[in-house]
Amino acid sequence: MSDDIIAIVEESEDVNSALISRVRLEILWALSELGDDGATARQIKAGLNLNDGVLYANLKKLFEMGYLRSEKVSLEGKEIDLYAITPEGLIEWRRLRSWLCKLLGCKGDFCER
Amino acid sequence: MDKELFEHRLIAQKIIYLLKLKGMDIAYPFHLYVRGPYSRLLADEYYQHAGDFLKCSTESTLLPAEADSVALLIRLFNKSPSLLEIGATYGYLAYEMHHPPHQAYRIVRKMKSFYSNEQIVKGVNRAKQYLFAPTDEETAVLKAEMQEWQQAGIRSMRNWDAPER
Numbered sequence: 001m002s003d004d005i006i007a008i009v010e011e012s013e014d015v016n017s018a019l020i021s022r023v024r025l026e027i028l029w030a031l032s033e034l035g036d037d038g039a040t041a042r043q044i045k046a047g048l049n050l051n052d053g054v055l056y057a058n059l060k061k062l063f064e065m066g067y068l069r070s071e072k073v074s075l076e077g078k079e080i081d082l083y084a085i086t087p088e089g090l091i092e093w094r095r096l097r098s099w100l101c102k103l104l105g106c107k108g109d110f111c112e113r
Numbered sequence: 114m115d116k117e118l119f120e121h122r123l124i125a126q127k128i129i130y131l132l133k134l135k136g137m138d139i140a141y142p143f144h145l146y147v148r149g150p151y152s153r154l155l156a157d158e159y160y161q162h163a164g165d166f167l168k169c170s171t172e173s174t175l176l177p178a179e180a181d182s183v184a185l186l187i188r189l190f191n192k193s194p195s196l197l198e199i200g201a202t203y204g205y206l207a208y209e210m211h212h213p214p215h216q217a218y219r220i221v222r223k224m225k226s227f228y229s230n231e232q233i234v235k236g237v238n239r240a241k242q243y244l245f246a247p248t249d250e251e252t253a254v255l256k257a258e259m260q261e262w263q264q265a266g267i268r269s270m271r272n273w274d275a276p277e278r
Binding site: 037039 | 147
């Protein structure tokens with residue numbers, strides 16, 4: 001632990017603490033591997049078992065921070081909201097994940113999907 | 114198929130995944146996400162080769178068995194995005210993660226709760242119809258059971274045909 005404390009404290013200054021929320025972390029995690037394809041709001045809601053209020057409040061916050069982009073897409077004649085992670089969001093997610101890995105003492109592949 | 118259309122990208126992902134699950138030699142790795150089974154590598158391909166994706170053209174040719182597999186998949190799912198999403202997700206849970214059928218069905222209902230129960234049942238049934246391959250033992254048991262029914266049917270028909278005295 002003593003070896004890591006300096007790196008953890010130093011790196012924590014670069015981490016956006018507004019992201020340290022279970023729901024925001026889950027949303028970024030869920031979208032981080034989906035690139036430009038992203039996922040629809042209803043897929044995120046059902047997949048992460050969130051209610052509408054929590055989902056949209058956090059999507060809005062991540063959108064305002066510039067970590068997500070959104071667009072309307074058509075599926076079987078219905079118009080639905082699609083969300084995808086932005087390059088800035090992906091950088092922030094990787095930075096945060098790396099910091100969390102250090103904090104939790106995970107090693108290498110253990111933290112990889 | 115147009116890479117600009119979400120619906121087309123979804124159809125492509127699920128069709129390729131179901132074909133892979135059916136045994137076709139497809140190298141793209143798939144993992145389970147909120148979208149259902151999804152391959153980032155496959156996504157890279159349709160973004161990089163948008164022209165080929167649009168024309169659905171490839172240098173590869175399908176073997177007759179592979180062509181049959183594609184035809185069956187298209188017949189069962191009719192390129193319906195919702196049925197493909199449900200069917201592929203069920204396939205991943207039941208055939209890749211080896212969850213018992215009732216548990217896989219329960220997870221699909223939860224993960225895809227934005228679809229109606231009717232759509233979920235339909236999608237799951239189509240996936241079972243497409244992916245279920247009975248073992249020799251199951252085929253033998255089924256044959257033995259059906260033989261009794263068949264013989265009973267034949268007996269019944271003979272009695273029916275026999276002139277009354």
